[in-house]
Amino acid sequence: xxxxxxHLFTTRETPAEAEIASHQLMLRSGMIRKxxxxxxxxxxxxxxxxxxVEEIVRDELNxxxxxxxxxxxxxxxxxxxxxxxxxxxxxxxxxxxDRAGREYCFGxxxxxxxxxxxxxxxxxxxxLPITFYQIQTKFRDEIxxxxxxxxxxxxxxxxxxxxxxxxxxxxDTYWEMYEVYSRIFTRTGLHxxxxxxxxxxxxxxxxxxxxxxxxxxxxxxxxxxxSDYAAxxxxxxxxxPGYERPAATEEMRTVDTPDAHTIDELVSAYGVPIEKTxxxxxxxxxxxxxxDFVALLVRGDRALNPIKAEKLVQAACPLEFASDKEIREAVxxxxxxxxxxxxxxxxxxxxxxxxxxDFTAGANIEDKHYFGINWDRDVASPLTADLRNAIEGDAxxxxxxxxxxxxxxxxxxxxxxxxxxxxxxNAVVLGEDGKSHVMHxxxxxIGVSRIVAAAIEQNHDDRGICWPxxxxxxxxxxxxxxxxxxxxxxxxxxxxxxxxxxxxxxxFYDDRDLRPGVMFNDMELIGIPHRVVIGExxxxxxxxxxxxxxxxxxxxxPLDGAVKAILEKLGMS
RNA sequence: CGGGGUGUAGCUCAGCCUGGUAGAGCACCACGUUCGGGACGUGGGGGUCGUGAGUUCGAAUCUCGCCAUCCCGACCA
Numbered sequence: 001x002x003x004x005x006x007h008l009f010t011t012r013e014t015p016a017e018a019e020i021a022s023h024q025l026m027l028r029s030g031m032i033r034k035x036x037x038x039x040x041x042x043x044x045x046x047x048x049x050x051x052x053v054e055e056i057v058r059d060e061l062n063x064x065x066x067x068x069x070x071x072x073x074x075x076x077x078x079x080x081x082x083x084x085x086x087x088x089x090x091x092x093x094x095x096x097x098d099r100a101g102r103e104y105c106f107g108x109x110x111x112x113x114x115x116x117x118x119x120x121x122x123x124x125x126x127x128l129p130i131t132f133y134q135i136q137t138k139f140r141d142e143i144x145x146x147x148x149x150x151x152x153x154x155x156x157x158x159x160x161x162x163x164x165x166x167x168x169x170x171x172d173t174y175w176e177m178y179e180v181y182s183r184i185f186t187r188t189g190l191h192x193x194x195x196x197x198x199x200x201x202x203x204x205x206x207x208x209x210x211x212x213x214x215x216x217x218x219x220x221x222x223x224x225x226x227s228d229y230a231a232x233x234x235x236x237x238x239x240x241p242g243y244e245r246p247a248a249t250e251e252m253r254t255v256d257t258p259d260a261h262t263i264d265e266l267v268s269a270y271g272v273p274i275e276k277t278x279x280x281x282x283x284x285x286x287x288x289x290x291x292d293f294v295a296l297l298v299r300g301d302r303a304l305n306p307i308k309a310e311k312l313v314q315a316a317c318p319l320e321f322a323s324d325k326e327i328r329e330a331v332x333x334x335x336x337x338x339x340x341x342x343x344x345x346x347x348x349x350x351x352x353x354x355x356x357x358d359f360t361a362g363a364n365i366e367d368k369h370y371f372g373i374n375w376d377r378d379v380a381s382p383l384t385a386d387l388r389n390a391i392e393g394d395a396x397x398x399x400x401x402x403x404x405x406x407x408x409x410x411x412x413x414x415x416x417x418x419x420x421x422x423x424x425x426n427a428v429v430l431g432e433d434g435k436s437h438v439m440h441x442x443x444x445x446i447g448v449s450r451i452v453a454a455a456i457e458q459n460h461d462d463r464g465i466c467w468p469x470x471x472x473x474x475x476x477x478x479x480x481x482x483x484x485x486x487x488x489x490x491x492x493x494x495x496x497x498x499x500x501x502x503x504x505x506x507x508f509y510d511d512r513d514l515r516p517g518v519m520f521n522d523m524e525l526i527g528i529p530h531r532v533v534i535g536e537x538x539x540x541x542x543x544x545x546x547x548x549x550x551x552x553x554x555x556x557x558p559l560d561g562a563v564k565a566i567l568e569k570l571g572m573s
Numbered sequence: 574c575g576g577g578g579u580g581u582a583g584c585u586c587a588g589c590c591u592g593g594u595a596g597a598g599c600a601c602c603a604c605g606u607u608c609g610g611g612a613c614g615u616g617g618g619g620g621u622c623g624u625g626a627g628u629u630c631g632a633a634u635c636u637c638g639c640c641a642u643c644c645c646g647a648c649c650a
């Protein structure tokens with residue numbers, strides 16, 4: 001590709017709207033342009049990267065024997081009503097209607113359409129298992145799109161669906177897909193980690209996420225420092241503490257605490273050790289409960305895990321915190337003065353809280369706390385559950401080692417759906433026994449456009465992007481110095497360019513009449529992995545200059561046999 | 574949805590407080606000088622100042638509404 005005919009539009013300044021490195025660099029390099037909130041155009045440069053990622057995904061899935069197809073983006077409401085998701089999916093579902101007033105949505109995912117396709121196509125267990133996939137534009141009306149294509153509303157996704165006669169077959173394909181995903185992410189050249197995950201609203205049984213590791217990631221994952229055990233922090237269980245509750249040593253007493261409405265204030269103003277504090281969170285109760293609210297207790301320095309909390313039978317799902325007003329009406333005191341003693345609401349304590357003694361919590365009286373509270377003596381022992389987030393240093397739930405944490409960007413997710421959709425949509429096949437069987441299903445997603453952003457997040461420096469070679473927009477940048485003035489340079493560059501193209505190299509030949517500094521900066525910004533410079537200086541000594549994007553020093557390549565030497569650098573010989 | 578911020582040229586921003594008829598840098602066009610790490614000079618094109626109303630002799634500037642956009646939102650108990 002010649003730069004003179006390629007739309008390269010780089011900027012020196014960082015657009016004000018971009019917060020994180022990948023978003024800034026994608027805008028500065030001209031890979032993407034925003035059309036409107038959460039909706040982006042992929043420019044020629046960005047599209048080359050997107051296509052590279054897509055090709056790796058497609059190639060591995062095809063190799064595994066899965067079949068590509070392409071489904072409509074616009075889907076009729078009736079299909080979604082069959083599974084009740086027309087309502088359940090909520091505001092993320094972009095609903096549209098046609099001229100006759102018929103309702104549709106722009107597909108955020110394709111379980112319904114795929115299940116409909118398969119129930120019409122597949123009649124016999126002999127045709128199973130079968131897996132279809134597509135690479136297609138999805139739309140989810142995110143509450144808060146951000147970070148460019150990292151969390152956009154319109155995005156490119158690979159979604160695959162497998163269909164099975166029974167759960168055993170589903171399990172086989174699930175683990176096969178797990179391996180395929182591992183190969184895909186390995187091939188992109190990114191550092192990733194798979195973790196056990198919450199299957200979330202989609203439901204189902206088993207689920208794993210694949211995360212690209214990056215400090216700016218929105219997800220936190222936890223893993224054992226010695227075993228393979230890893231899970232999203234959302235669902236990482238916390239092991240029951242192995243110790244007994246210490247005996248009470250203090251009497252419970254009421255303390256006026258007008259200055260303490262937060263745990264931090266309690267600690268700083270009254271010298272209470274934070275691990276002796278308990279915070280009380282009031283959430284809405286599930287509809288079938290007698291009480292309207294439930295109190296959840298976690299230690300003052302712990303974070304409530306909302307996923308664990310909403311799985312409690314007593315709590316509403318999705319989790320909803322009580323408002324200030326509701327708390328005052330139900331308890332008689334406001335946030336900042338709440339605690340288990342004298343509380344008339346059902347109480348569920350984190351398992352660790354139940355083992356605390358001599359602790360401090362709000363008195364349910366405005367501006368008062370109880371110090372030296374002990375279970376059984378001052379207040380009945382509560383129901384307990386695992387309610388808090390795991391943190392670094394906790395024992396690994398598999399009993400091996402301690403947990404470490406890292407931040408990640410979720411780029412892949414695989415689920416065992418079971419029969420949730422096939423049952424609702426009556427997707428059945430005839431079995432060996434001559435009877436109808438509801439098919440078992442798996443679904444498997446990869447955020448293709450998100451991978452591009454994640455790759456940059458993981459691979460950049462202060463000069464720009466440092467593409468992993470498998471997904472770089474070009475392999476090599478060929479930069480002639482002052483070609484307009486020097487016939488020799490121009491000739492040599494043109495010749496080398498032609499030879500490299502012949503050899504199948506994806507070369508970006510910068511034939512623009514620009515000062516060298518501009519070329520260097522552009523090439524480093526857009527992150528082309530290999531760079532070859534041709535100048536008068538080098539031609540005099542019979543050499544080309546070579547530099548790898550992540551290096552800081554040049555090396556020389558003899559002009560004689562330069563193509564062969566370059567191919568070696570590119571790993572193509 | 575709640576809170577906060579911002580809307581002025583393609584981009585980054587100044588001007589607004591204290592009303593007087595729109596600016597800079599980058600980018601773009603032309604010419605010249607430059608030419609191995611984002612050159613310089615001269616000349617030029619480009620903005621109904623988000624939008625609607627109001628106040629005023631006069632509004633980018635003051636007032637109100639609307640729209641768009643960005644950031645934050647259990648961690649408080």
